Amino acid sequence: MSNNNGNYVLQAEDMNVYYGSFRAVKNVNLNIAPRAITALIGPSGCGKSTVLRAFNRMNDLVPVARTEGAVTFHGRNIYEPNVDPVEVRRRIGMVFQKPNPFPKSIYDNVAWGAKLNGFKGHMDDLVEESLRGAALWDEVKDKLSQSGLSLSGGQQQRLCIARAIAVKPEVILMDEPASALDPIATLRIEELIQEIKQNYTIIIVTHNMQQAARASDFTAFFSVDDHRTGMLVEFGETNQIFTNPHNETTEQYITGRFG
Amino acid sequence: MARERYITQLNVLRDRVLKLGNLVEENVVRATESFVRRDLAVSAELIATDQTVNAECISINMAILQLIALQQPIATDMRFLAASLEIVDELERIHDYIKSIGKISTTLESSEIDALIGSLILQMGEKVRYMLHLSLDAYAKRDADLAYSVPAYDNDVDKLFEDANHRIIALIMADSTQATAANYVQWATHNLERSGDRAINICEWVVYLVTAEYREFDSEYEMPRP
Numbered sequence: 001m002s003n004n005n006g007n008y009v010l011q012a013e014d015m016n017v018y019y020g021s022f023r024a025v026k027n028v029n030l031n032i033a034p035r036a037i038t039a040l041i042g043p044s045g046c047g048k049s050t051v052l053r054a055f056n057r058m059n060d061l062v063p064v065a066r067t068e069g070a071v072t073f074h075g076r077n078i079y080e081p082n083v084d085p086v087e088v089r090r091r092i093g094m095v096f097q098k099p100n101p102f103p104k105s106i107y108d109n110v111a112w113g114a115k116l117n118g119f120k121g122h123m124d125d126l127v128e129e130s131l132r133g134a135a136l137w138d139e140v141k142d143k144l145s146q147s148g149l150s151l152s153g154g155q156q157q158r159l160c161i162a163r164a165i166a167v168k169p170e171v172i173l174m175d176e177p178a179s180a181l182d183p184i185a186t187l188r189i190e191e192l193i194q195e196i197k198q199n200y201t202i203i204i205v206t207h208n209m210q211q212a213a214r215a216s217d218f219t220a221f222f223s224v225d226d227h228r229t230g231m232l233v234e235f236g237e238t239n240q241i242f243t244n245p246h247n248e249t250t251e252q253y254i255t256g257r258f259g
Numbered sequence: 260m261a262r263e264r265y266i267t268q269l270n271v272l273r274d275r276v277l278k279l280g281n282l283v284e285e286n287v288v289r290a291t292e293s294f295v296r297r298d299l300a301v302s303a304e305l306i307a308t309d310q311t312v313n314a315e316c317i318s319i320n321m322a323i324l325q326l327i328a329l330q331q332p333i334a335t336d337m338r339f340l341a342a343s344l345e346i347v348d349e350l351e352r353i354h355d356y357i358k359s360i361g362k363i364s365t366t367l368e369s370s371e372i373d374a375l376i377g378s379l380i381l382q383m384g385e386k387v388r389y390m391l392h393l394s395l396d397a398y399a400k401r402d403a404d405l406a407y408s409v410p411a412y413d414n415d416v417d418k419l420f421e422d423a424n425h426r427i428i429a430l431i432m433a434d435s436t437q438a439t440a441a442n443y444v445q446w447a448t449h450n451l452e453r454s455g456d457r458a459i460n461i462c463e464w465v466v467y468l469v470t471a472e473y474r475e476f477d478s479e480y481e482m483p484r485p
Contacts, residue, residue, distance in 0.1 A: 210331055242333045244471035255336050256262035 009034045009171060009201045010055055010092075015069035017050050017059060024050045025230040028069075030220055032171075037193060037202045039212035039238065042222035043253065047230020051222070052173050052205045056092035057085040073171075090117060093169035097176040099156035101148030101163070106131075106140050109148040109159055113167040126166060133199075134162035135192050154185025158192065165196065172196070174204040178211065190215040209254055213242045221250045265330050269339065272326070273399065275319050276343050276350075280395040282312065283350045283357070284388050287454060290360040291384025294447060295377040302364035309358035316351040320344060335468075342468040346398060349457045349464075353391070356450035356457075363447045370440050373430060376448075379423040383451040386416045387458065394461040403469040406462035410476045416455040421483065423448045 010032040017024045025047035032038050032055075040048040050059065057078060059065040070077040078088050090113075101109050110127045119126065127144070131137040136158040140151070148159050157177060164172055174193070178186040193202055193215055206212050212219050219241040221234045234247040245251045252258050286305055293301035323340050326332060332340055372380070390412045397405040427441045427448075459476050467473040 209333070213333065243337065245334050251334050255332070255334050256265065258261060 007034075008032055009074065010203075011070075011072045012051065012054070013070040013072065015051070015054060015067065015071060017047070017054055018064075018066045018068070019062065020064040023227070023229045025054075025222075026225075028232050030232060030235060032201060032203060033218060034201050035197055035199070036217040037197050037204060037215060038218040038220065039216035040203065040205045040220050040222060041207075041209060041212045041254075042230070042233075043224070043258075044207075045228060045230070046222040046224050048205050048220075048222045049175055050230065051232075052175055052203060055171070055173055055203060056089045056094060058089070058094065060085055090167050091169050092171040092173060093164040093167065094173045094175070095157070095160050095164050095177050098180050099153055099160050101151070101156050101159050103147065103149055105145045106148050106151070106159060107144040110162050110166045113163060117167055130162040130166040131159075133165050133196060134158045135188070135195065136162055152185070154181050154188055157181060157185070157189060161189075161192065161196070165200070169200065171201045171203065174202065176205055176207060179207060186211070209242075213238060221245075221247070221253065223249055223253065262330075265326075268326060268330075269332075269336060272319065272322055272343060273339075275315075275322070276347060277395055277399055279312070279315055279319065279347065279350055280391065280398075282308075283354050284391045284395070286354065286357045287388045287391065287451075288384050290357045290364075291380050291451070294360055294364045295372050295380055297364070297367075297369065297372070299365055299368075302361040305361035306358050306365070309354055312354040313351060316347050319347050323347075338468045338471060342398070342464040345464045346461050349460045353454045353457045356454045359450050360447045363443045363450075367440060367443055372444065373426065376423055376426050376430075376444060379419050379426070380448060380451070383416055383419045383423070383448065383455075386412055386419065387451055387454045390416070390455055390458040391461075394458045394465065397462060397465045398468070401465070401469050403466045406465040406469075409462045410459050413455045413459055416452060417481075420448050420452040 008031040012028045012030040015028040015030075016026050028051055030051070040052060042048050053059045054067055054071055059067060067079055071079060073088070073092065076083070102112065104112070107127055110130050111123050114123065114126055128137060128141075131140060136155060139155060140159075148156065151159060157180075161172070161177075178189045181189065190211065193204065196202070197217075204212075204216065216238045219236065219238045220232055221241065222230050223233045224230055234241065234245060234250045236246070240246075241250065242254065245254060286308065289301055290305055292298070293305070323344050327340060390409050393405060393409050393412075396402070397409070424445065427445050431438045431441050463473065463476055
């Protein structure tokens with residue numbers, strides 16, 4: 001299956017995700033632009049995290065989950081039978097809500113993924129480059145052998161971002177990456193996301209609408225129908241969504257009239 | 260509704276702008292009537308009222324800035340607050356014109372106003388009041404079509420302004436000792452003409468509020484060639 005017009009990295013095409021018999025999201029069509037930040041927003045239960053996880057087949061890890069339709073990555077459907085989900089997740093990385101460094105050294109946290117992928121280059125260089133990319137190098141360069149768990153919450157999340165970029169993905173999925181952080185650490189993560197979008201395509205799920213407004217280029221607003229099934233209501237440039245949403249439901253949600 | 264207190268604050272703010280607008284609307288007519296009828300007490304009162312209007316404008320603007328800082332409004336709410344800031348500024352400037360007419364009136368002391376000019380000024384005052392009324396109505400109802408209808412009335416104001424100017428020049432030519440007083444009267448008519456333009460500015464912000472697009476209306480007074 002290949003109908004990529006060449007401009008998008010990822011495309012959801014008539015995507016439906018089921019958990020058992022429950023349809024969690026329906027008929028999602030969404031195009032993700034390269035080297036840009038796309039925010040997924042919407043009330044709890046609208047399926048935005050489900051959509052995010054569908055972009056790198058993380059839902060496969062949920063036994064009852066089933067995805068219909070297609071998610072194409074550079075035009076190829078990642079749900080085709082001969083596609084290796086591990087390779088999909090290497091090229092489409094993920095950063096989670098709660099920082100989850102391994103109980104290993106800062107160095108090993110970053111090097112781990114690359115080692116697993118058979119990285120043959122100079123590991124010290126890769127670790128430094130990744131930590132610099134995550135704006136953490138200056139803070140940790142003298143204590144690389146200390147445990148990743150010794151860092152503050154904001155530093156741990158940047159370590160997770162360094163770990164994600166060490167395996168050279170094209171896309172980084174972020175599921176509320178700053179929701180467990182204090183406001184200053186949150187702003188640092190937002191700044192970091194702005195910096196790394198020069199090299200990566202980023203999709204971020206956030207409950208914080210101001211964060212979506214501040215930090216993203218495009219915004220997709222999801223809501224639920226009468227069956228509590230999530231659906232994409234409106235997608236557009238972030239500036240348009242937050243100044244002049246075209247859909248009444250979007251307007252009602254972002255201005256706090258519902259949700 | 261998730262943000263009831265915030266929605267109430269927005270509504271309270273709108274009502275404050277409308278209340279201020281009503282006062283300015285009334286004072287346009289009071290300014291022209293007191294000017295023509297030589298009621299210097301009312302003229303003096305209008306000059307004094309300007310301070311109250313200025314204070315209220317500042318107070319409303321501070322309330323808007325506070326809402327922006329504390330509630331992070333977006334979409335229509337953000338446009339409403341941005342438009343309200345501008346509209347309050349326009350109302351403040353219109354009341355400056357009202358004060359200026361009051362000052363001219365007191366400067367002229369007991370001089371009589373020519374009957375034709377007086378009639379034209381009263382008509383201008385009524386037209387401007389009506390334009391302002393429609394502008395504020397459009398703001399309250401968030402009605403872009405109504406806002407678009409207002410500039411047509413400005414042509415009437417401009418025509419009255421021109422007629423008044425012709426009469427003023429004729430009076431000066433007939434009796435040059437009247438030149439200073441006539442010049443003052445001309446300033447009063449100019450203030451009214453500018454007030455009409457300011458009402459149109461309000462409409463431009465109403466259109467922005469409703470459509471998210473700011474478009475300048477063509478309201479400039481074209482000076483006739485000598």
